[in-house]
Amino acid sequence: MSEIKAPAGKLSDNERQKGNSKYLRGTIAEDLQDPLTGGFRGDNFNLIRFHGMYEQDDRDIRGERVEQKLEPLKNVMLRCRMPGGVITPAQWLGIEEFAASHTMYGSVRITNRQTFQYHGVLKQNIRPVHQWLHQLGLDSIATAGDVNRNVLCTSNPVESELHVQAWEWAKKISEHLLPKTQAYAEIWLDGEKVQSTDTDTLEPILGKSYLPRKFKTTVIIPPQNDVDLHANDLNFVAIEQDGNLIGFNVLIGGGLSMEHGNTATFPTTAYEFGFIPLEKTLETAAAVVTTQRDLGDRRVPNPPHW
Amino acid sequence: MDASGAVPAGVAAAQATQEQASPVLVLSASQTGNARRVAQSLQDKLKAAGVASVLKSAGDYKSRQLAAERLVLVVASTQGDGEPPEEALSLHKALFGKKPPEVKSLQYAVLGLGDSSYPDFCQAGKDFDSRLEQLGAQRLFDRVDCDLDYQATADEWVEKTVAWLVEHESRNTAANAAPASVSALVNDPQVHAQIYTREKPFTATILTNQKITSRNSLKDVRHLEFDLGDSGIRYQPGDALGVWFRNDPALVDSILASTGVDGAEDVTLADGKTLGVRYALIHHLEITQNTPAFVKGYAQLTQDQALLDLAADSKALQDYIAETPIDVVLRRVPQTLTAQQLCDLLRPLTPRMYSIASAQEEVGDEVHITVALVEYEQDAVQYQGGASGYLNRRLEAGDEVAIFIEPSAHFRLPQDPQTPIIMIGAGTGIAPFRAFLQKRDAEDQEGGNWLIFGNQSFKDDFLYQLEWQQLAKSERLSHYSFAWSRDQQEKIYVQHKLLQEGKQLWQWLQKGAHLYVCGDASRMAKDVEAALLEVIASEGGLSVDDADAYLDELRESHRYQRDVY
Numbered sequence: 001m002s003e004i005k006a007p008a009g010k011l012s013d014n015e016r017q018k019g020n021s022k023y024l025r026g027t028i029a030e031d032l033q034d035p036l037t038g039g040f041r042g043d044n045f046n047l048i049r050f051h052g053m054y055e056q057d058d059r060d061i062r063g064e065r066v067e068q069k070l071e072p073l074k075n076v077m078l079r080c081r082m083p084g085g086v087i088t089p090a091q092w093l094g095i096e097e098f099a100a101s102h103t104m105y106g107s108v109r110i111t112n113r114q115t116f117q118y119h120g121v122l123k124q125n126i127r128p129v130h131q132w133l134h135q136l137g138l139d140s141i142a143t144a145g146d147v148n149r150n151v152l153c154t155s156n157p158v159e160s161e162l163h164v165q166a167w168e169w170a171k172k173i174s175e176h177l178l179p180k181t182q183a184y185a186e187i188w189l190d191g192e193k194v195q196s197t198d199t200d201t202l203e204p205i206l207g208k209s210y211l212p213r214k215f216k217t218t219v220i221i222p223p224q225n226d227v228d229l230h231a232n233d234l235n236f237v238a239i240e241q242d243g244n245l246i247g248f249n250v251l252i253g254g255g256l257s258m259e260h261g262n263t264a265t266f267p268t269t270a271y272e273f274g275f276i277p278l279e280k281t282l283e284t285a286a287a288v289v290t291t292q293r294d295l296g297d298r299r300v301p302n303p304p305h306w
Numbered sequence: 307m308d309a310s311g312a313v314p315a316g317v318a319a320a321q322a323t324q325e326q327a328s329p330v331l332v333l334s335a336s337q338t339g340n341a342r343r344v345a346q347s348l349q350d351k352l353k354a355a356g357v358a359s360v361l362k363s364a365g366d367y368k369s370r371q372l373a374a375e376r377l378v379l380v381v382a383s384t385q386g387d388g389e390p391p392e393e394a395l396s397l398h399k400a401l402f403g404k405k406p407p408e409v410k411s412l413q414y415a416v417l418g419l420g421d422s423s424y425p426d427f428c429q430a431g432k433d434f435d436s437r438l439e440q441l442g443a444q445r446l447f448d449r450v451d452c453d454l455d456y457q458a459t460a461d462e463w464v465e466k467t468v469a470w471l472v473e474h475e476s477r478n479t480a481a482n483a484a485p486a487s488v489s490a491l492v493n494d495p496q497v498h499a500q501i502y503t504r505e506k507p508f509t510a511t512i513l514t515n516q517k518i519t520s521r522n523s524l525k526d527v528r529h530l531e532f533d534l535g536d537s538g539i540r541y542q543p544g545d546a547l548g549v550w551f552r553n554d555p556a557l558v559d560s561i562l563a564s565t566g567v568d569g570a571e572d573v574t575l576a577d578g579k580t581l582g583v584r585y586a587l588i589h590h591l592e593i594t595q596n597t598p599a600f601v602k603g604y605a606q607l608t609q610d611q612a613l614l615d616l617a618a619d620s621k622a623l624q625d626y627i628a629e630t631p632i633d634v635v636l637r638r639v640p641q642t643l644t645a646q647q648l649c650d651l652l653r654p655l656t657p658r659m660y661s662i663a664s665a666q667e668e669v670g671d672e673v674h675i676t677v678a679l680v681e682y683e684q685d686a687v688q689y690q691g692g693a694s695g696y697l698n699r700r701l702e703a704g705d706e707v708a709i710f711i712e713p714s715a716h717f718r719l720p721q722d723p724q725t726p727i728i729m730i731g732a733g734t735g736i737a738p739f740r741a742f743l744q745k746r747d748a749e750d751q752e753g754g755n756w757l758i759f760g761n762q763s764f765k766d767d768f769l770y771q772l773e774w775q776q777l778a779k780s781e782r783l784s785h786y787s788f789a790w791s792r793d794q795q796e797k798i799y800v801q802h803k804l805l806q807e808g809k810q811l812w813q814w815l816q817k818g819a820h821l822y823v824c825g826d827a828s829r830m831a832k833d834v835e836a837a838l839l840e841v842i843a844s845e846g847g848l849s850v851d852d853a854d855a856y857l858d859e860l861r862e863s864h865r866y867q868r869d870v871y
């Protein structure tokens with residue numbers, strides 16, 4: 001049997017950016033101090049995605065602002081990490097409060113992947129938003145970029161004991177697959193500067209260059225399929241015995257996102273893989289992710305799913 | 307400093323003391339050129355009459371030389387809140403300081419220029435006059451104070467002074483009526499003769515009238531570009547542009563309505579011209595700045611008790627004027643007037659000055675300015691400043707405006723292209739710094755450039771942001787600090803940045819940096835000066851007095867220059 005390898009060829013610039021990022025630090029901290037611009041420069045523009053943010057600008061007034069000799073109205077969209085989309089009422093009030101007082105539009109936008117986004121966060125409010133979320137017990141780590149994104153879970157943990165257990169596993173999977181780098185705490189939360197040892201062991205699952213593309217995981221409780229077990233990279237279908245979770249049927253390799261007109265990126269559905277007992281859940285998740293990490297196509301940004 | 311103006315003057319003075327009495331010193335203390343023009347005409351007439359004299363601008367004059375003078379004629383305007391013009395600050399401080407120059411044998415006379423709508427009318431002239439007397443100098447004749455329409459009063463003073471000197475100085479004429487210094491100011495490389503002047507302005511076409519604050523800004527600030535065509539007009543960074551404006555016809559009609567005046571009626575203005583009243587109000591008279599004279603005059607005409615009471619209480623009158631434009635006075639107490647009565651209450655229109663925001667090395671035959679709209683509401687009516695309303699709201703590209711260059715005596719880039727500069731400005735105070743960097747960039751001058759700029763908000767009020775980004779990218783702008791006053795709860799102003807970066811500031815000063823301050827005079831410039839003194843004292847380990855002396859020294863050596871208004 002011939003060895004399976006990642007497609008050979010020149011790596012995309014995305015790969016260079018990730019590889020050189022010093023575990024997702026880049027020079028983001030310097031850009032935060034740069035008083036001339038409301039945006040991020042060079043690689044940092046993409047690196048902030050790994051911290052859950054996209055730089056955007058108000059396109060409607062881009063032309064007008066250039067005439068005014070002003071740069072585009074740069075700001076970030078921030079996507080929270082919220083496995084299963086579950087939050088407490090206190091968290092909701094806190095989320096709302098920040099939106100009203102510190103975002104350009106004063107709104108909280110709910111996404112179709114069980115989380116919310118702040119739109120229009122100006123640079124001066126970026127550290128504050130992370131610190132605000134932190135004290136609410138939330139964060140935005142890995143909600144964008146080439147990593148495992150917010151883990152979905154059949155909603156409503158108060159419906160049954162099984163729901164609670166499944167949701168607990170959604171959180172565990174999410175945490176297990178998170179980047180281990182301290183970059184997030186360091187840059188946004190006044191976290192202590194940790195010497196970034198330049199070895200691959202710092203990110204045992206994701207690796208120094210992280211994943212070739214975004215990666216999506218779900219936990220599903222039949223008979224509902226609200227989170228769609230065929231449409232994500234890694235899907236755990238809850239199997240119960242006497243009302244208790246005992247393991248998952250795993251489906252691998254689905255994905256809906258596509259690049260317009262590029263047939264190689266057309267949607268695919270996930271394939272059934274088999275049952276795994278509960279205690280093998282995290283190991284399985286890591287195994288699938290590392291497979292994607294090592295064998296995925298790194299020659300183009302956002303390559304085909306599998 | 308280039309001494310091409312100063313050396314011959316000094317030589318002339320030296321010769322004079324050797325042979326006979328030293329020449330008369332004509333000292334001009336001017337901000338926007340009026341006092342300088344009067345001093346120049348005095349000098350010209352003295353020369354024509356054969357009286358030996360030297361013309362100096364206060365900024366080029368070392369106060370301790372005063373002890374060696376015999377006779378000085380001071381022409382001084384007043385700025386700020388009763389302060390001397392920037393160039394005369396050192397002289398003023400020296401005279402009022404602990405060790406004033408010895409002037410007991412000095413003879414002097416003072417002409418003051420001012421604006422009677424300010425509470426401290428001609429205060430600088432008054433200060434020089436009374437202080438010289440106090441210090442024992444001999445006053446030749448009483449000080450004369452000129453209002454905004456200074457020309458006739460000033461001419462009369464000049465005639466009288468020249469006549470007196472001709473009579474008393476005849477022994478002092480003869481050979482050393484050396485014209486060496488006659489045109490000292492004109493020859494000064496800093497100031498240059500203008501083809502087009504305040505009296506004879508150039509009609510320029512507007513090329514661009516672009517708002518440069520965002521749609522969310524609380525301020526309407528415009529970037530205006532004018533085509534100088536083949537006028538041959540030359541200017542330097544640091545100069546100001548004089549703009550003759552026209553009043554808003556809607557405001558004129560409101561005033562005509564309140565006073566029941568028919569716009570077609572003729573009136574005769576102070577200069578003898580006869581015109582239709584509506585035309586005169588648009589083109590020739592001030593209607594956007596209220597004055598004590600207006601309120602007093604109108605109180606008399608109406609015999610309105612409240613206005614009469616105000617007219618009798620100068621403090622209350624000042625407060626009232628500060629918040630009540632002429633139109634509101636008339637609306638509140640409407641009174642039928644004749645067209646002539648109305649016009650006699652008003653002053654002649656004066657041009658407004660704008661710091662030039664471009665360098666000809668970069669823009670050629672264009673001149674750029676940065677104008678903040680003065681705008682406020684009173685009695686539910688929206689009012690705008692005369693000139694800023696005209697420029698920002700009533701003109702567009704293609705329209706014509708009467709303009710002239712008002713050269714600055716001292717707001718200038720260092721002669722040495724290697725000298726680092728620190729530019730401190732708030733709001734439209736950024737304008738001359740754009741000109742500075744255009745010139746330094748076009749000539750590839752190597753000195754470091756540090757911009758310290760303050761305005762309300764980063765995203766809405768970052769004047770010329772894209773240009774500063776380019777200059778930073780090319781490293782022409784080597785250092786920059788910004789103070790956004792309304793982007794957080796507490797106020798952050800440029801002076802806070804100075805204090806924060808005191809160490810760096812002190813290092814730059816040690817490297818010989820020049821300091822420039824531009825923008826609001828009444829608050830910003832004062833607080834910035836206090837911050838500078840604090841940094842100098844703490845970083846230089848100096849006492850308060852020594853820090854003060856250090857800054858004075860910077861000022862006297864033209865390393866601390868201000869263009870504040």
Ligand SMILES: Cc1cc2nc3c(=O)[nH]c(=O)nc-3n(C[C@H](O)[C@H](O)[C@H](O)COP(=O)(O)OP(=O)(O)OC[C@H]3O[C@@H](n4cnc5c(N)ncnc54)[C@H](O)[C@@H]3O)c2cc1C
Nearest residue numbers: 594629658659660661676677678682691692693694734871
């Ligand atoms: C050397 C120099 C350089 C300058 N450079 C610049 C520059 O680069 N950019 C710039 O924008 N300006 C600059 N200025 C200021 C400029 O010359 C004008 O003073 C300014 O534009 C206002 O003139 P205006 O004709 O629009 O307003 P005016 O018609 O003079 O109206 C001002 C009057 O409005 C009244 N007023 C204002 N606010 C209120 C209120 N809230 N309630 C009641 N009454 C009120 C006051 O009586 C005030 O006198 C400079 C000035 C000087 C001397």
Ligand SMILES: NC(=O)c1ccc[n+]([C@@H]2O[C@H](COP(=O)([O-])OP(=O)(O)OC[C@H]3O[C@@H](n4cnc5c(N)ncnc54)[C@H](OP(=O)(O)O)[C@@H]3O)[C@@H](O)[C@H]2O)c1
Nearest residue numbers: 678732733734760761762791799800826828829830833871
């Ligand atoms: N004399 C006055 O009362 C007055 C008032 C306004 C403007 N002006 C005139 O308006 C023209 C241009 O105004 P502009 O709108 O471009 O600028 P500006 O009104 O001078 O404001 C520019 C910036 O300076 C800040 N500022 C206010 N007080 C300050 C202080 N004491 N020290 C340092 N910074 C201070 C302002 O903050 P905040 O506004 O947030 O406090 C703002 O961020 C000038 O002619 C100016 O003299 C005069």
Ligand SMILES: Cc1cc2nc3c(=O)[nH]c(=O)nc-3n(C[C@H](O)[C@H](O)[C@H](O)COP(=O)(O)O)c2cc1C
Nearest residue numbers: 336337338339340341383384386388420421427428
């Ligand atoms: C910003 C500013 C402040 C002024 N403050 C005063 C003042 O306090 N008292 C006064 O009598 N005149 C004041 N004036 C009026 C000037 O003294 C007057 O316009 C004079 O003609 C200017 O002369 P110059 O061009 O030689 O400086 C002020 C003018 C300006 C532009």
